Amino acid sequence: MEPTIKKEIIDILKQTIVVIEEDRLYKLRELSSQIIKTASVYQDKESISVAVTIYSLSKIYKGKDDVDNFVLPHLTDAVKALEKNNLIRYEAEMQHIIKDISEKDEKTKFYVQEVLQRAEIKKGSNMFEYGISMGQVAETLNISMWDLMDYIGKTRIVDEFNYKTNVKSKIEFTRGLFK
Amino acid sequence: MKALVFDTGPLINLALNNLLWVVEPLKKRFKGKFYITPAVRNELVEKPLATKRYKLEALQILKLIEDGVFDIYESEELKEKSLSLLKLSNSILKADENYIKNVQFAEIEAIVATKMLNADAVVIDEFVTRALIENPLGVKDRMQKKLHKAMKIDDNNLEEFKKQVSGIIVIRSFELITIAYEKGLFKEYYLDLKNPKETLLDGLFWGIKLNGCSVTEQEIAEIKKLEGF
Numbered sequence: 001m002e003p004t005i006k007k008e009i010i011d012i013l014k015q016t017i018v019v020i021e022e023d024r025l026y027k028l029r030e031l032s033s034q035i036i037k038t039a040s041v042y043q044d045k046e047s048i049s050v051a052v053t054i055y056s057l058s059k060i061y062k063g064k065d066d067v068d069n070f071v072l073p074h075l076t077d078a079v080k081a082l083e084k085n086n087l088i089r090y091e092a093e094m095q096h097i098i099k100d101i102s103e104k105d106e107k108t109k110f111y112v113q114e115v116l117q118r119a120e121i122k123k124g125s126n127m128f129e130y131g132i133s134m135g136q137v138a139e140t141l142n143i144s145m146w147d148l149m150d151y152i153g154k155t156r157i158v159d160e161f162n163y164k165t166n167v168k169s170k171i172e173f174t175r176g177l178f179k
Numbered sequence: 180m181k182a183l184v185f186d187t188g189p190l191i192n193l194a195l196n197n198l199l200w201v202v203e204p205l206k207k208r209f210k211g212k213f214y215i216t217p218a219v220r221n222e223l224v225e226k227p228l229a230t231k232r233y234k235l236e237a238l239q240i241l242k243l244i245e246d247g248v249f250d251i252y253e254s255e256e257l258k259e260k261s262l263s264l265l266k267l268s269n270s271i272l273k274a275d276e277n278y279i280k281n282v283q284f285a286e287i288e289a290i291v292a293t294k295m296l297n298a299d300a301v302v303i304d305e306f307v308t309r310a311l312i313e314n315p316l317g318v319k320d321r322m323q324k325k326l327h328k329a330m331k332i333d334d335n336n337l338e339e340f341k342k343q344v345s346g347i348i349v350i351r352s353f354e355l356i357t358i359a360y361e362k363g364l365f366k367e368y369y370l371d372l373k374n375p376k377e378t379l380l381d382g383l384f385w386g387i388k389l390n391g392c393s394v395t396e397q398e399i400a401e402i403k404k405l406e407g408f
Contacts, residue, residue: 150390158306171354
């Protein structure tokens with residue numbers, strides 16, 4: 001793992017632990033947005049996975065009472081493992097967070113799957129917003145281009161690009177092709 | 180021979196809007212060939228056929244391929260040139276001394292096919308690929324602003340990229356649908372309403388925008404004005 005990515009992930013996970021401990025769960029989305037910027041530059045699976053996991057937690061946990069007891073220990077152990085460069089242990093701890101939540105009961109399992117899927121598309125749309133093409137985003141996150149287009153179309157991202165197209169000349173050119 | 184090459188996005192867009200039927204009459208009026216590349220076909224057909232959600236749309240696209248509405252442009256040279264241009268495209272922008280992968284193989288393959296076929300245009304709905312061809316510095320500025328990071332341009336690679344994509348014209352499903360409207364292909368939707376044509380145009384434009392075509396609200400307003408609304 002690139003040292004810059006490692007440093008960023010450790011920092012984000014430590015902040016995640018603090019916001020959960022201090023019951024400032026609304027901050028989780030912000031942390032997820034922060035790490036997806038790193039993911040847009042490096043397109044590494046680790047920062048993408050952290051962004052998706054934290055965003056999912058922000059959707060699953062509405063208040064402190066919702067937070068499962070195993071979440072903080074997993075996060076703490078993930079940080080420790082990463083600090084010791086133990087990537088296998090780090091990945092296992094991160095994977096266990098969502099796995100343990102979804103295994104609570106059958107109903108939760110489907111809900112968590114849905115949240116995860118939506119989180120991936122949401123984070124994909126962030127990457128597109130930052131300048132990564134839809135195809136590249138879909139490939140990097142292993143999500144469907146169809147889902148991504150459907151989602152991005154409903155956002156204001158393209159309107160906010162502030163990119164001037166000479167639409168009149170494009171229409172005139174296209175008309176010429178169909179004469 | 181006149182030719183248009185399609186990227187993945189425009190056909191996903193038309194499929195999501197139940198507008199794939201418009202491709203065949205448009206092609207007749209175009210009097211040329213419509214092409215897709217193997218990687219685009221994979222995104223449009225093979226991948227969704229392996230899922231549940233977009234299987235039906237994939238079948239509709241496959242039917243257009245089997246009926247010869249779309250030809251597949253395929254060659255070893257296309258693959259090699261696409262891999263080479265992909266490498267170049269993803270070696271233009273840098274942050275933290277790291278090249279940023281802005282685009283993906285299927286998008287680049289459509290561009291290379293356009294060049295190799297000497298096609299009239301490439302149809303791309305996706306914004307970043309289009310911007311990279313039309314205004315690469317705009318992509319840099321955008322990334323810099325959004326990521327709050329200093330972005331560097333590799334000038335040599337940018338110059339080479341510009342050279343390789345020079346002369347390529349990008350249009351979108353937005354322009355194709357406008358032409359289809361002008362050619363009267365949607366006549367049967369002039370319904371008993373107060374402003375039937377304007378309502379139809381609104382429906383078409385917003386349908387394709389909301390399904391991912393990179394067209395802005397302002398562009399929709401501009402074209403509506405051009406069409407007399």
